[in-house]
Amino acid sequence: MKKLCMIPLLAIACLLPLVSVQAAANTEITSVRVATRNDANKPFVRTVLDVSRKVTPRLYIDKSGRYVTVTLPNTKIDKNVQKQYDANSNVVSRIWLTQRSSGTDLNIKVPRQVTAQDVKVFTLPGDKKANRSDRVVVDVNDKSGKVKQWKHWGNESIGIHSSQNTKRTKTGGSSVTVPSYGGSASYSLTKGLKGKTICIDPGHGGSDTGALGAFSQEKNITLAISKKVQTLLQQAGANVIMTRTTDVDVYAPNDGAVEELQARCNIANAAKADAFVCIHIDSYSSADAGGVTAYYNSKTSHDAGLAKYIHNQNMKATNFQDRGVRTANFYVLLHTNMPATLLELGFISNPGEEKALNSEAQQQNFAESIVKGLADYFDNNGI
Ligand SMILES: [Zn+2]
Structure with a gap:
């Protein structure tokens, strides 16, 4: 009996380091959300991936400008995460995840040609107190002009959403980190401006x-x-x-x-x-x-x-x-x-x-x- 037990124990002992190395290399993608945003200067479709640890995303756009791929090295799709997503069809035809041995690809097919100026990829740090995990954010601008912008007034975009009167050039495609501060709402409502x-x-x-x-x-x-x-x-x-x-x-x-x-x-x-x-x-x-x-x-x-x-x-x-x-x-x-x-x-x-x-x-x-x-x-x- 004693002799027989030794073999599986040894086998497990040999496997353990391998298993833990594998786990350390894999950051989990735990959740994916897709939404159309029209509250900034230009409408866009935003895809947010919650990840268990900080990752370094890379953006690729194919020659036709119709396929956008964001690679997430050393990541694994959690088994509860769905692999296909619908989005506003004016901006995005299809969003899907593919698991590779080296990591995960977020694939976005677009109905109109896009360039690096139309796609932003950035990461947001997690915040334990606010119960937020690390995130990878991918924004694809609307090229159709059909997504309704939030309007200040009347039938045209004006004010902060003005495009015709605003000089803003955008660079895109690079990975940038926007620091964010989570915080609970706590503000003073006592009388007087002093100390506010x-x-x-x-x-x-x-x-x-x-x-x-x-x-x-x-x-x-x-x-x-x-x-x-x-x-x-x-x-x-x-x-x-x-x-x-x-x-x-x-x-x-x-x-x-x-x-x-x-x-x-x-x-x-x-x-x-x-x-x-x-x-x-x-x-x-x-x-x-x-x-x-x-x-x-x-x-x-x-x-x-x-x-x-x-x-x-x-x-x-x-x-x-x-x-x-x-x-x-x-x-x-x-x-x-x-x-x-x-x-x-x-x-x-x-x-x-x-x-x-x-x-x-x-x-x-x-x-x-x-x-x-x-x-x-x-x-x-x-x-
Ligand atoms: Zn303004």
């Missing part, structure tokens, strides 16, 4: 001009107003976090919209800001369009209050038309942990408003009204 942490986000900057007027650029007006807001808030005893204070891209020059907008959210989330105010200037194809809008998304119970109080003060600071307080799925409104509002302080495409927005007086008026609105918001405990 407020994040001010001047829209656009650097390689991204934002909307273009007859003689000025959105990025410069948003920065000028934001810096005046910063000064006034600091005088009131608030701790001000600026996503930028000069003419720069917050993430990187010529970056993608998602990285750029996430970088701004990360700054606010890392600072655990109590409120986030994003400043933009609108634009439209008709020079007659004009007015002031405040956008929010009710991800907390206080986003609406923040937008409302600031908007009410803004309307006292200008003779521009009142376009109201509206809900929207804008990226920064959704990806900040604290109450947030995106302000469109008039139209750069409207000659009268462009002139006023470039004046010291109107910039100062808006800066003062934004600060008054913030004070009202806290004095009313955000409701």
Whole structure:
């Protein structure tokens, strides 16, 4: 008996190191999600793969531009993960995973030719506290023009989603890591501005001009107003976090919209800001369009209050038309942990408003009204 037992034991002992080496080499793909996104500058289909450990993805596009492959070396598809996915057929014909001995391929067939500029691949670090695993993200831009963009107004994309008036070139295809800070929503609603942490986000900057007027650029007006807001808030005893204070891209020059907008959210989330105010200037194809809008998304119970109080003060600071307080799925409104509002302080495409927005007086008026609105918001405990 004793002698017979020795053989299987030895066999197991020999196998064990091999098994553990094999396990160490294999990162598991534990979940895959596919969604169409239309809340950034351009609609796209996003595929997110949850992975058990950080991986280094590589992007390949075949000569026809119709097959996109992202390789994930040393990964294994978990047995519960489905291998085929449907997506918006205007953007993607088919998504499927193939298991190879060297790893996994994520394959995406597209109905229209794409180049490296149309595909972004990046990784996001895991966050144990937020129960998030490491992720690989693959974004494929819509080339059909048929995916409805989230609109500011009317029948055309305007404002931060303006494409005709915005100079933003994109580089793509490289793997980049966007640092992200997970965080639970904890923000102060006590009275007064003193001691509050407020994040001010001047829209656009650097390689991204934002909307273009007859003689000025959105990025410069948003920065000028934001810096005046910063000064006034600091005088009131608030701790001000600026996503930028000069003419720069917050993430990187010529970056993608998602990285750029996430970088701004990360700054606010890392600072655990109590409120986030994003400043933009609108634009439209008709020079007659004009007015002031405040956008929010009710991800907390206080986003609406923040937008409302600031908007009410803004309307006292200008003779521009009142376009109201509206809900929207804008990226920064959704990806900040604290109450947030995106302000469109008039139209750069409207000659009268462009002139006023470039004046010291109107910039100062808006800066003062934004600060008054913030004070009202806290004095009313955000409701
Ligand atoms: Zn804008």
